[in-house]
Amino acid sequence: MSWLETIVGWGNDILWTYVLIALLLILGVYFSIRTKFVQFRMIREMVMLLGEGATVSKDKKKRGVSSFQAFSISTASRVGTGNLAGVALAISLGGPGAVFWMWIIALIGAATAFVESTLAQIYKVKDDFGFRGGPAYYMEKGLNKRWLGILFSILITFTFGLVFNSVQANTISLAFENSFGLDRVIFGVVLTTIVAIIIFGGIKRIARVAELIVPFMAILYLLIALYVIVTNVTEIPSVIALIVNSAFGLEEAVGGGMGAALMNGIKRGLFSNEAGMGSAPNAAATASVSHPAKQGLIQTLSVFTDTILICSATAFMIILSGVYTGSDDGIQLTQQALTSHLGEWAGILIAIFIFLFAFSSVVGNYYYGESNIEFMGAGKKSWLFVYRLAVVGMVLFGSIAKIAIVWSLADLFMALMALVNLIAITMLGKIAFATLKDYIEQKREGKNPVFDPRKVGLHNTEVWDEERAHYNKATHEQ
Template structure:
C-alpha cells in the first residue's frame, strides 16, 4: 500500500511539472502581455488613480445597503496572496535560481497584474447579491457569461480543495515549524490556538473577515517592509551592486552557458505566480465582495495587490537575502535562509521577529483562503442546505489547521499544486474568451473620467451584456 501511494505521488510530481513548466506558465505570460497591450498597461498607467480609489468612500448602493468596502476587499485578497511564501518562497527561488530569479519575478508581476485586473473586473460585473453584501468570482462568471454552470462547479471544487483545505494546512505547517525552531513551542498547541482564532473570525461572516483582514494586513506588511527598509538603509552603498547582481544573473552569459539562465527565469516566474496569484482565479472571489459604483474600480485595486505582494513584500525578502550574502553558502534554503539572512543584518532577535511575521502572514492567509472556499461552496449549493454545507466546510477547515500544525503534507501539497494548476488553466481560458467585457468596462470608465465624472456603471454601458444582475437598472 505504501509503495502504491509513493508511486501515485511520483506520478503527481511528473504531471505537476509538465502542467506548470510547459503549459501554464506560457499561457500566463501570453495573456499577461496580451491584456497589458489591450488595456494600454492599465496596471501601470492607472497607479495614481488606483491609490485614490483605495481610500475613496463609496456611497451606499441603490437599496441603501453597504457591503464590504474596496479597501476591505483589497485586504481579503492581499491576505491570501501575502503569506509564508513571501518569506520562504522567495528564498527558495534565489537558492535554486540565483539572484536573477528576482528580476523575472518582477517582470511576471508587472504583466500578471493586467490579468489580475481583467479577472477581478469580470468578478465585479457578474457578481451576485448576498444579503447586504456581494459574492462572486470565476465560478460565477463562468455560469453567467458562458452559460456553463458545470464548468463553474468544477472550478469551485478545485479552489475549495486547494485554498480552503490544503493551502491552509501548509501555511500552518510552515508557521508551526518556525515557532518550534525559534521558541521551542509545541506545534499542536500552536495549531489549536490558530484554529480558535480562525473560528472566531470565520463564524462572523464576510464582513468580519474583511474587518479582521483590514487590520492585520496593513500591520503585517508595513512592519516587514519597514524592517526591510532599515536593512536597505544600513546597506545603502551596496544597493547598486545588488541591482547589478540581479540584472547580471537575469541575463548573464555565464548563466546561459551553464544552463542556469533557464532556471532563473523559471524559478522567478513560478515563485512570482505562486505568490501573487495573478490570473489564477483566486483574488476575483474577494474582488466581487466590494461595493463600488463601477467594476473597473475594484479591478484596478486588485491589480495593485499584485504589486504590493511581489514588488514590495517579495522584494523586501530578496534584498534582505542578497545584502547578507548568506545565499552563497548553500547551507540554508526556504524560511531558514530568510531567518539567517535577517539575523546577519540585525542580530539574533530576527529569529523571533520572523516567527511573529510568519504568524501574522499565515493567519492572514488562513482568512483569505477560507473565504475563497466559502464563496464557492455558496455557488455550488445555490441556497440548498447552505448552512449545513458551510458548517461542514468550516469544521473541516479548522481540522485541517490543527492537522497541518503537526503533519508533513508533501503529498497533499503536490496534489494541491496540481489542482491549482488545473484551476488556473480553466480560469485563464475563460478570461481569454470573455475578457472583452472587462476591456469594454475599462473603456467606459475612461470616457466618464475624461468628462470629469465619478464613473457609475450600469449593464447597458456594454452592448450585449447579459446576466449582470447587480448592475441592471430597475424599472420604477
C-alpha cells in the same frame, strides 16, 4: 507517501514546464496590450480609488464591503508565506535570478488581475451579507457554462480552503519551532482554535480582521526591510546586477541557470501575487463600487503591493545576507537572513511576522472556499460546517506535515485552477476591455463613473441594473 509524491511531481512537471508558464506570459502580454498597459498608466487612479468608501447613501452600508476592505481581503490572501518562505524557496532553488522573473510575472500579470477582477464585479450576485462572485460566476453567466464554474469552484475550494491553508500552517509552525522550540502539534491545535473563531463569524468578521492586520503587518515589515536596505545601500547596485544576470543564466555559480530561475520565479511569483489564478476576484466581487473597473484597478494595485514591494523586500534581505547559497529551506532561510542583519532577536520577529502574514492568508483563503461552496448550491449550514471543519483539519495537518509534499500539492492545484480561469478570462476579455474604455470616457467627462451594462452590450448582470438606478437616485439627491 512516495506514490503521492511521484504523481504530484509528474503533474507539476507537465503543467509548469510545458503549459502554464507560457500561458501566463503570453496572456499577460496580450491583456497588457489590449488594456493599453493599464497597470502602468493608471497607477495614480488606483491609489486614489483605494480611499473611496463603500457608500453613497446610508443604507448602502448594509450591502457589500468597502473598496479598502475588499483590497484587504485579497491582499490578506496574497500577502502570506509566499512573501517570506516562497521568496526564499525561489531564491534557494532558482538563484537570485528567480526574483527577476517574479517581478516580470507581477508587472505583466497585473493586467491579467485587472481583467479577472473587473469581470468578477460585472457578474457578481447578491447574498445575505452583500455581494459575492468570482470566476465561477462569470463562467456561468458570461460563458453560459455552469459546469466549468462548478469545476473551478471545486478546484479553488480544495486549493485555497484546504491545500494552501496547509502551506500557511506549515510555515507558521516551522517558524515558531525554529524560534521558540514549540511543539508543532500543540502549536497547530492553538492555531486551528483561533482560525475557527474567525471563520465561523462570516465575511464581515473576515473583512474586519483583514482590514486590521494587513496594513499593519505590511507597513511594519517594509520599514524593517527599508532599514536593512538603507544600511547596505552601497551594495544594492551589485544585488540588482546579480538578480538580472542570474535571470538569464549569466551567474551559474549561484543558481540553476535561466531555466531554474524562470520556473521557480514564476511559480513562487504566482503563488504570492495570484494574478490570473482566479482567487482574488472572489474578494473583488464583494466590494460595493459604482463601476466594476474601480475594483479591477484596486486589485491591480494589490499585485504591485505584494510582489514589487513585499516580495522584493524579502529578496533583497536574503541576497544581501548571502546565506541562500546551498540552502533549500523556506522560512528558516528568511529567518537566517534577517538574523544576519539584525541579530538573534530578528528570528523571533520573523516568526511573529509569518504568523500575521500566514494567519491573514488562512482567513482570506477560507472565504474563497465558502463563496464557491455557495455557488455550487451547497450553501446550507451543514455543508459550510463540514467545510469549516475540513479547513481546521487541514491547518492542523499542515502544522505537522513534511514541507516538500505540502508545497508540491499547492503547486499542482494552483496550476489546475489557474489554467481553468485563464481560459475563461481569455474568452471574456473583450467585456473587461469595453468596461475599462467606458470608465475612462466617463472620467474624461469629469464624472464619477457609474456602470450601465447596456453600454457594453450586457443584459445578464443581475446586480447592475439596480445599482445604476441606486447611484442615479443618489446623484440627484446630492
